[in-house]
Amino acid sequence: MSGANSSAARRGTVLGIDYGERRMGVAVGELSLRIAHPVSTLHAASDRARLEQLAPLMQEWQPVLVIVGLPVHMDDREHTDEHPLAARCRGFAHKLSRRFAVEVRMVDERLTSYAADQDLTTARVPAHRRRQVLDRVAAQMILETFFATYDQSS
DSSP: OOOTTOOOOSSSEEEEEEOOSSEEEEEEEETTTTEEEEEEEEEOSSHHHHHHHHHHHHHHHOOSEEEEEEOOOTTOOOGGGOOTTHHHHHHHHHHHHHHHTOEEEEEEOTTHHHHHHHHHHHTTOOHHHHHHHHHHHHHHHHHHHHHHHOOTTO
16 A cells, blocks of 8 residues: 555546445546546455455456545544544555555545435435445545545646
């Protein structure tokens, strides 16, 4: 996993991941266009299974960078009081980087699932369909958050 000072390619495909204990949303985007699209929702109970399910998407999209959402507390508590899922997300990001030899960055995912649900509700997506696509739309929002702050000159 690469740190905040590392330099990603200025062009290429980026995958966004909304990591969850049961479901993991995946989105894809392009660095130069700064546009993201929801792709898939993976269902797995272990990181090993998540990586196995992610392998075909990594092969298909050949990303130059992967963005993993990092859950943080709403009240900006200090790192010593980290969100319970944050350590698992960091561990998954490290495994992902090692398994696929790709740069992985973490992005604050605060409110992405809530915002995704609100957008889907506003679009009048039925509740049963919202549940099916919520995680991948949250992954799209994680990528959009990254694109909004990404400096192409870095």
